[in-house]
Amino acid sequence: MRSNLLCPQLTKTMAALSLRNVIKRYGHGPKANQVIHGVSAEIADHEFIVIVGPSGCGKSTLLRMVAGLEEISAGEISIGKRVVNNLEPSERDIAMVFQNYALYPHMSVFKNMAYGLKIAKVPVPEIKVRVDKAAKILELGHLLERKPRELSGGQRQRVAMGRAIVRQPQVFLFDEPLSNLDAKLRAQTRIEIQKLHRELGITSLFVTHDQVEAMTLAQRIIVMNAGVMDQFATPEEVYNRPATTFVASFIGSPPMNLLQHAPGVRPGQILGIRPEHLTLDESGWSVQVESVELLGAERLVYGRIGDEQIIMRTDESDHPPVAGDTVRIAAREDKLHWFDAGSGKRAD
Numbered sequence: 219m220r221s222n223l224l225c226p227q228l229t230k231t232m233a234a235l236s237l238r239n240v241i242k243r244y245g246h247g248p249k250a251n252q253v254i255h256g257v258s259a260e261i262a263d264h265e266f267i268v269i270v271g272p273s274g275c276g277k278s279t280l281l282r283m284v285a286g287l288e289e290i291s292a293g294e295i296s297i298g299k300r301v302v303n304n305l306e307p308s309e310r311d312i313a314m315v316f317q318n319y320a321l322y323p324h325m326s327v328f329k330n331m332a333y334g335l336k337i338a339k340v341p342v343p344e345i346k347v348r349v350d351k352a353a354k355i356l357e358l359g360h361l362l363e364r365k366p367r368e369l370s371g372g373q374r375q376r377v378a379m380g381r382a383i384v385r386q387p388q389v390f391l392f393d394e395p396l397s398n399l400d401a402k403l404r405a406q407t408r409i410e411i412q413k414l415h416r417e418l419g420i421t422s423l424f425v426t427h428d429q430v431e432a433m434t435l436a437q438r439i440i441v442m443n444a445g446v447m448d449q450f451a452t453p454e455e456v457y458n459r460p461a462t463t464f465v466a467s468f469i470g471s472p473p474m475n476l477l478q479h480a481p482g483v484r485p486g487q488i489l490g491i492r493p494e495h496l497t498l499d500e501s502g503w504s505v506q507v508e509s510v511e512l513l514g515a516e517r518l519v520y521g522r523i524g525d526e527q528i529i530m531r532t533d534e535s536d537h538p539p540v541a542g543d544t545v546r547i548a549a550r551e552d553k554l555h556w557f558d559a560g561s562g563k564r565a566d
């Protein structure tokens with residue numbers, strides 16, 4: 219195990235997290251609605267995992283089952299060596315950070331961070347040591363006497379994280395903790411969370427619908443699609459070798475082009491090409507340009523090949539295409555992705 223030189227008081231044995239064929243149904247009998255369809259994932263000790271997917275795909279449900287806030291309909295969840303299916307949230311040795319950080323308004327920052335420990339009857343001197351250490355890591359030391367209303371949104375979110383840290387959990391669970399912050403604060407807090415993970419190394423599960431958050435924070439990403447885990451891989455792998463057309467179109471902005479009728483694509487196949495892997499090329503496909511967006515150094519060219527839309531990202535600035543042009547576009551041969559049109563699964 220990695221030792222922690224910075225804050226020995228905040229570390230202890232951490233844990234791997236294991237999901238085995240986890241299923242969730244809401245309701246019973248014929249009216250039951252299955253929303254998680256057998257998810258299995260082995261998460262190593264110290265790993266930072268992001269669960270990403272669109273609204274309603276089951277991200278929060280999965281996290282809440284790990285936390286013990288939702289019952290598991292079938293399958294098994296272990297934290298460390300313990301199967302936790304039937305343990306109460308308080309017995310699971312996890313700490314959760316939510317989107318709405320729900321601080322106690324009448325308590326100081328110190329008391330907010332100390333509250334859980336006080337309830338757990340941790341001795342007062344130890345509470346002080348733990349809170350001071352957490353405050354130091356989160357740069358909250360000078361704010362300990364303030365009330366939540368005297369803090370910025372980002373500072374409040376850091377207090378919420380502090381409250382989780384002082385508990386010294388085996389696993390951190392984050393449920394969209396950044397979604398109430400503005401873009402700049404989100405970026406800053408992302409960096410703080412990365413720093414926190416480097417310093418404490420606590421196994422973490424982080425839920426978001428934001429692919430940028432997923433790509434920048436995760437050591438590995440779980441991409442959820444309608445209750446199914448479509449891919450569990452590093453950010454590079456998810457981007458460079460998406461396992462399904464869903465992953466291909468969810469990760470990356472603008473999304474990967476998915477073509478079924480372009481020349482060279484056989485029935486039953488889907489050809490995937492990222493917009494940055496298309497170039498103007500006299501030997502390429504003929505594309506009618508519909509609109510062009512200038513992004514600064516680059517342009518996004520929106521066009522059509524027959525009835526299919528195609529997006530190209532280009533830094534061509536001498537003779538950039540304009541709406542109404544017909545241009546020829548080719549893809550980099552080594553950057554093609556092939557999918558099965560029936561299953562949507564990667565086929566190369």
Ligand SMILES: Nc1ncnc2c1ncn2[C@@H]1O[C@H](COP(=O)(O)OP(=O)(O)OP(=O)(O)O)[C@@H](O)[C@H]1O
Binds near residue numbers: 275276278
């Ligand atoms: N208590 C419940 N009873 C019945 N169905 C539920 C319940 N909670 C969630 N669901 C359903 O389960 C599915 C997954 O919901 P969940 O909240 O996990 O999605 P999510 O990916 O976290 O979405 P979001 O990003 O919008 O929070 C949805 O179809 C939702 O309607």
